[in-house]
Amino acid sequence: MHSPPSQGRAHSAVVGNQPARGSGRIRIILIVIGALPRYLLQERLVYAAMTSSVPAAAAWPVIGLMVLVVALRLRWFRSTPAERYLNATLVLIILPQLLREQAIQNFVAARSPLTATMLQQLSLCAILVSIVPFLCVISLLSGANPAIVRRKQILYCAAAGMLSLVMLLAGATARAEQVPLEVCGGWDGVLVGVAFSILPLVLAVRMATRCSAEFQQQDATLGERVMLGGIAASSAVIAATTSLAVGLAFLQELGLVESVAFRLRVNAGKDLWIAAAISAVAAAPPVKAAIGAFGYDATGRRWRRLRSLWESMAIAFPESMFPLEAASGTRRITTLRLHRGVVEIRDVLLRLRPYRGAVDSQILARFTAREGIPDRERGSAEAALQLAFALRDRIRVPETADQAPTAASASETLDDEVADLLRLARWWLAACRFVTAE
DSSP: OOOOTHHHHHHHHHHOSOOHHHHHHHHHHHHHTTOOHHHHHTTHHHHHTOSOOSOHHHHHHHHHHHHHHHHHHHHHOOSSHHHHHHHHHHHHHHHHHHHHSHHHHHHHHHHSSOOHHHHHHHHHHHHHHHHHHHHHHHHHHTTOOHHHHHHHHHHHHHHHHHHHHHHHHHTHHHHHHTSOHHHHOSHHHHHHHHHHHHHHHHHHHHHHHHHHHHHTOTTOOHHHHHHHHHHHHHHHHHHHHHHHHHHHHHHHHTTSOOOHHHHHHHHHHHHHHHHHHHHHHHTHHHHHHHHHHTTOSHHHHHHHHHHHHHHHHHHHOGGGSOOOOOOOSSOOOOHHHHHHHHHHHHHHHHHHGGGOOOOOHHHHHHHHHHHTOOGGGHHHHHHHHHHHHHHHHTTTSOOOTTOOOOOOOOOOSHHHHHHHHHHHHHTHHHHHHHHHHO
8 A cells, every 4th residue: 555645744844854764763752652643644545445455356356256166055945934034144244244345335436426445334334234134144043933033133123224324424424534443433432333233232142142042052062162262263353343433432432542553453453353253163164064975975985995895895795686776867975874774784793693703812912903993993803803803704604503692782873873884894894804815
């Protein structure tokens, strides 16, 4: 950002005839301690164009990703009221980011009477409006009746409309001078800050409260806890930055601090990153669905680890396999498919039970030594070796009807069954190689 010619004159007036070596250092010190209010006021033309402190090279890719998230959610995630409210929030939070971009401001200013200052104030109003559906999302997730939430939405919309009107009325001076609110100053600027801060602070409190309640749930997964932590951090940032902006504007009018440059920098960039954080959280369902479609979710990963064991069982006992499912067009592994695979493997294990016996200790020692099996996994490795010998010996020894009955699995849930078989499958291929070589 290049300074206008008036900067040099203002700088000379303050610094005087100081040597050139120390002029830069003295200027920095004077700016830090707030001794250059006149200099800052002379930079109004520079500030006037600074409604976004995020470089366009960084802002536009972020906005593009936000648009992509909205498009994906509008296409595939709109079945519940909470999803529809969240989609509305995501659409609305993109609007203020566009209004802050200089390219958009130049385009609008060339074709309408709207100025950059007016677009800045309209972006603040759009942020307030975007909070309305987000508050409805939190209410629905808290268990509120959708009909009650719809009635609350009307009240939230009325509040956002009234606060927006207050901001536009109080921002008339800034619009007349065509400078940002932070540069214009005055108590009307403080009023704009107070009016803008009410709904964001309410949202931050509601977000933090809801995250705290969800975080304490015993069945919350690690991924869910990480997401909740991100939402809680976003609420803390919203509360901190909003309160700080209002507090500094108030202290500025009392003459206690000089915070124009700081507030301009923070206020011009924080909204984009907060919106990006909200969009990132909202992108979790599409990302999760995409991961599942390619078979890389938790169910798909477990199935791939079981697949080698399942294929061996299917080759040995094809009659124990269920009919194949119709192709789904994706690589997704459903919970039903995983459950079927577990049942098929268990059925073959029952049929191989008559052929399974204890493995000679010397053979087991050679196997564990060759494969470098740790002591904590020795039991599952021995079970895999027993199964591999049983599968080989089944061809040599005919099955008789008077074999001892087979004990049922001790697992009580599908997860327990899968975990049990995964321990067996870990050493299955190694056991097959060892038995083949024996």
